[in-house]
Amino acid sequence: MSDSTSIEDILGPRPEITRGHATLECAYPAGEETFTGLMMLRIATGAYEDTDELVEGFVEMAEEFEEYFPDDEPVAPTDVPARFQQVLDEYKRVVHTTSYDAYCLLSLPEILPSAGLVLSWGDGFDSSEALEVVRDLADQYAEQGIDMRGYVYAHTQDLERLVLTGDLYLGFGVLGPRDDVAAVAVGRQVVDVLRQLGLPFTWDGTVGARILVAPVLYEIELEDETGEDGIGEDAD
Numbered sequence: 001m002s003d004s005t006s007i008e009d010i011l012g013p014r015p016e017i018t019r020g021h022a023t024l025e026c027a028y029p030a031g032e033e034t035f036t037g038l039m040m041l042r043i044a045t046g047a048y049e050d051t052d053e054l055v056e057g058f059v060e061m062a063e064e065f066e067e068y069f070p071d072d073e074p075v076a077p078t079d080v081p082a083r084f085q086q087v088l089d090e091y092k093r094v095v096h097t098t099s100y101d102a103y104c105l106l107s108l109p110e111i112l113p114s115a116g117l118v119l120s121w122g123d124g125f126d127s128s129e130a131l132e133v134v135r136d137l138a139d140q141y142a143e144q145g146i147d148m149r150g151y152v153y154a155h156t157q158d159l160e161r162l163v164l165t166g167d168l169y170l171g172f173g174v175l176g177p178r179d180d181v182a183a184v185a186v187g188r189q190v191v192d193v194l195r196q197l198g199l200p201f202t203w204d205g206t207v208g209a210r211i212l213v214a215p216v217l218y219e220i221e222l223e224d225e226t227g228e229d230g231i232g233e234d235a236d
Contacts, residue, residue, distance in 0.1 A: 007107075007197050011100050014198045017215050021163050022094040028087045030163055034072045035065070039087040044095075045159035046106075046220040047122025055084050092222055101216035104197040105168070111193055112152055113141075117186065118175070120153040127171055130155040138175050150174045150186035159218075167214040173207070183207040 008014075023030040023044050030044055031037035039058060048054045061068045062077040075083055098106075112119045118137045124130035130153040141148050153171045154162075162168040172190055174182045184207050194201045194213060203211040 007104060011103060014100055017101075017166065017217050019217070020166060021217065022219060023091060023163065026094045027090045032160075033069070035061070035069050035075050036083065036087050039084055040091060041160055041163055043088060043091050043222075044163045044218075044220075045122060045156065046102075047156055047159050051084075051088075055081055058084060088222075095219045095221060097219070098221045099217045099219040101199065102218045102220050104199055105213075105216070105218060106220070107197070108152070108193070112190075113148070115189060115193070116147075116149040117172075117189065118148045118151040120151070120155070122154065122156055122159050124153075124155045126155055126157060127153070130171070134175075148175060150183070150189075152186075152190055162216070162218050165214075166216055166218075167212060168216060168218070170211040170213060172211065180207045187211060 021030065021044060023040050026040070028034075028036040028040045030041040032041065035058070042048055042054060059077045059080045062075050062080050065072075065074045109119055109121060118134050118141065120130045120133040120137065123133040131151075134151040134153055138148050138151070151173055154168060158169050170190060172183065172186050174186060184205065187203060187205070187207065190211055191201055191203055194211070199213055199216060201211055201213045203209060
């Protein structure tokens with residue numbers, strides 16, 4: 001998206017959010033309480049590019065099924081690949097376009113680094129792990145002679161919450177020694193980007209509070225065999 005092109009020039013007006021994520025009401029509802037629900041949830045985050053690795057993780061969970069899902073019907077480890085495919089097929093059935101909000105959020109990996117901010121998106125289970133990724137990315141930029149001023153992150157739990165509730169929390173800060181004034185400036189820079197994208201947000205303007213982007217509908221159409229995907233404008 002160029003400086004002279006607004007998000008509305010590309011997508012039109014942002015649609016009103018009138019429903020939750022499509023995977024919340026399907027054959028395998030996204031959630032943390034069931035085996036297939038967690039499969040659906042992790043597919044929906046879009047954070048796992050390697051589905052083989054994702055399947056391997058569920059095979060390991062199936063080996064200790066009662067520990068992870070004591071109230072769910074057991075799935076044998078050998079049945080996990082087939083069950084995962086069933087869940088994936090259901091995801092593709094109910095999510096057939098990329099939503100307006102998802103399109104905007106998925107543009108952040110291009111927009112924020114160009115503004116001098118490292119972005120960690122769906123990396124790490126919690127804030128601590130996400131910040132480790134931030135430091136690694138900052139080092140990679142430095143090796144290329146690019147000096148980044150700050151960072152923004154949303155870890156895997158943040159993306160799962162986004163799917164389940166429509167709420168996204170963004171962490172932010174400065175690289176190097178603590179500087180609250182500079183960190184607040186980074187926060188202002190982030191909300192300026194969100195405003196330009198037309199996304200709703202709440203932030204109290206302090207370094208101690210994460211930025212809440214809500215309510216948003218984060219649905220990502222998975223690429224088909226041709227590698228093509230679709231951008232949807234209808235959130236109804």
